Amino acid sequence: GENVEQHPSTLSVQEGDSAVIKCTYSDSASNYFPWYKQELGKRPQLIIDIRSNVGEKKDQRIAVTLNKTAKHFSLHITETQPEDSAVYFCAAHTGRRALTFGSGTRLQVQP
Amino acid sequence: ETGVTQTPRHLVMGMTNKKSLKCEQHLGHNAMYWYKQSAKKPLELMFVYSLEERVENNSVPSRFSPECPNSSHLFLHLHTLQPEDSALYLCASSQDSGHEAFFGQGTRLTVV
Numbered sequence: 001g002e003n004v005e006q007h008p009s010t011l012s013v014q015e016g017d018s019a020v021i022k023c024t025y026s027d028s029a030s031n032y033f034p035w036y037k038q039e040l041g042k043r044p045q046l047i048i049d050i051r052s053n054v055g056e057k058k059d060q061r062i063a064v065t066l067n068k069t070a071k072h073f074s075l076h077i078t079e080t081q082p083e084d085s086a087v088y089f090c091a092a093h094t095g096r097r098a099l100t101f102g103s104g105t106r107l108q109v110q111p
Numbered sequence: 112e113t114g115v116t117q118t119p120r121h122l123v124m125g126m127t128n129k130k131s132l133k134c135e136q137h138l139g140h141n142a143m144y145w146y147k148q149s150a151k152k153p154l155e156l157m158f159v160y161s162l163e164e165r166v167e168n169n170s171v172p173s174r175f176s177p178e179c180p181n182s183s184h185l186f187l188h189l190h191t192l193q194p195e196d197s198a199l200y201l202c203a204s205s206q207d208s209g210h211e212a213f214f215g216q217g218t219r220l221t222v223v
Binding site: 008031032034042043044045049087089091093096097098099100101103104 | 123137143144152153154156159167174201209211212213215216217
């Protein structure tokens with residue numbers, strides 16, 4: 001089955017700096033890669049996703065890049081703000097299987 | 112409100128009890144999932160239902176028993192749990208399995 005690895009497990013940045021979270025996946029047939037944000041005590045919510053037919057997608061301060069050859073994808077957050085502090089999960093999907101999630105990255109944005 | 116509702120929000124049960132977790136989605140999705148979230152394994156897939164048919168069972172102990180009576184409802188029946196089963200149990204739904212999954216707020220389960 002699919003295996004998703006996520007790094008780093010914790011990340012602390014100063015407000016205004018950029019943050020990058022990286023994930024690798026094992027199944028070359030995976031074709032859908034969402035990123036979820038989970039604030040303390042709340043449910044995970046989708047913030048951006050990318051499909052295997054594109055290499056990059058942007059939404060305001062958030063961008064995701066995908067390298068199918070290397071089987072890795074990354075989340076980039078620019079101009080970080082304190083409200084970006086949360087746990088971020090990457091995920092990969094293959095065929096009929098459900099999403100396989102990475103282990104999460106706790107992002108702390110210091111004001 | 113994401114349209115996925117879980118009840119109860121909190122549950123404390125003894126190891127000999129039997130209880131059930133309920134999930135309801137109002138999004139017209141045809142796939143539903145149970146995930147377990149704990150400090151050890153943040154988002155661990157337990158069960159997948161697609162069109163009310165169980166399509167995946169990730170080696171979950173038999174003390175967890177899922178039920179999907181229709182495409183809008185999903186249950187997780189619990190019996191003779193262990194303290195290590197204490198976790199946040201999250202239900203999710205999606206339109207087919209290759210699309211965004213919407214999560215419920217979860218049930219915080221404590222086994223004493």
